[in-house]
Amino acid sequence: MGGGYVGVDVGGTKVLAVRVSATGVLEATATRPMPGVSAGPEAVEETVALAARDVYGATAPVALGVSAAGLVDAAGERFLFGAHLPWRDAPVRRAIADRTGLSVVLENDANCAAYAELASGAARGVRSALLITIGTGIGGAVVLDGRVIRGAHGLAGEFGHMQAVPDGLACECGLRGCWEQYCSGRALERVTRVALGRHLDGPEVTALALAGDQVALHSFASIGTWLGVGTAALVSAFDPELVVVGGGVSAVGDLLLGPARRALAGSLQGTAYRSVPDVVPALLGPEAGAIGAALLARDGRS
Ligand SMILES: [Zn+2]
Incomplete structure (x- = not known):
């Protein structure tokens, strides 16, 4: 072999x-x-x-x-x-x-x-899933009916630069209001800096949140809510069974995913009559x- x-x-x-x-x-x-x-x-x-x-x-x-x-x-x-x-x-x-x-x-x-999470991770056995990776920015992938969807030019799944806020915050890509400006490691640091008046890096905010610090919890609630709102748009487009969230920022678990689940359920039509996909952490890590x-x-x- x-x-x-x-x-x-x-x-x-x-x-x-x-x-x-x-x-x-x-x-x-x-x-x-x-x-x-x-x-x-x-x-x-x-x-x-x-x-x-x-x-x-x-x-x-x-x-x-x-x-x-x-x-x-x-x-x-x-x-x-x-x-x-x-x-x-x-x-x-x-x-x-x-x-x-x-x-x-x-x-x-x-x-x-996404291929790895489908084969042996959080989406094992699932046929249609979204993978959202939250690190410095947002990466993503769409899996429908067991296949990674690439699109006409190989560029599908670039979720981070979907416009979330018209005329919003400037993005490194040259556009304004991109989703990753509100939901990413950089967004976590910015929201915390505004609330605290000093800079902390992502792992520091994560450690504080896990220790119960209210400012850090609020920062994760903010980006978690943005995660759920953006995910709702993707769920409306692709109807996945499951949403898998990976990347360094997701290491905090339900402090991020709880607000995301609530915002997702609150941003979909007909939730009393449809299945809202669960939002779960990726299993395979870096x-x-x-x-x-x-x-x-x-x-x-x-
Ligand atoms: Zn952008």
């Missing part, structure tokens, strides 16, 4: 590699720091190859999946754009295949995480993208 399947998740600050068995069991993980964007595309490709080698050693894997934070084209050949990665409309799948000598699949990180990439390498990217 060779050396199983390797998945490598390429994020803004680190490259995380995993090896899974043919049955999907996680066997090894390794992390390398991301070279800065200024180091250029080839430095990132080399880091991906090195991180992959960290988890497979002498026995080459059957195939390699690459999960990347940004826009991947529908064919899985080109990485189009990611704010924190140096590739711009670049043929990344082939470049990494050439560099490693392995069969490679390339996919957007949120789609990979390795979800890499695991999903490895499983896509195993199953083929359809």
Whole structure:
């Protein structure tokens, strides 16, 4: 069977590699720091190859999946754009295949995480689900009838930049009022800073909330409510069985998801006569993208 399947998740600050068995069991993980964007595309490709080698050693894997934070084209050949990665409309799948000598699949990180949660995480056994990843911003994926939906250009599921507030807060993307300005790690920090008069980072706010601090609880209630309101629009569009919420901000659990569930139920029509999908935490944690990439390498990217 060779050396199983390797998945490598390429994020803004680190490259995380995993090896899974043919049955999907996680066997090894390794992390390398991301070279800065200024180091250029080839430095990132080399880091991906090195991180992959960290988890497979002498026995080459059957195939390699690459999960990347940004826009991947529908064919899985080109990485189009990611704010924190140096590739711009670049043929990344082939470049990494050439560099490693392995069969490679390339996919957007949120789609990979959704694939992993569906195969062996919170959405196991579910046919239609939404995955919403709340980190610095919002990532997302749509799974309908067991398939990750990519759309005409591979760009479906980019929920973070849906407009939530006309003429709202300015977003790094150049638009105003994007959902992630109200529901993300950055939003959590901003809401807390306004209430407290000083800056705390996301993990600090999380620790305070878990200790019962009222300001921190209010911050999570605020972004949780925005999570529910935005999710209601997505539920109206896609009618999922389940909504899975991952990403660092979701580590606080029901302090975020409770307000989200209430806002979701309050923002859907006909709730007395329909099923409102549950909002549950992702199970696979920070390795979800890499695991999903490895499983896509195993199953083929359809
Ligand atoms: Zn935006």
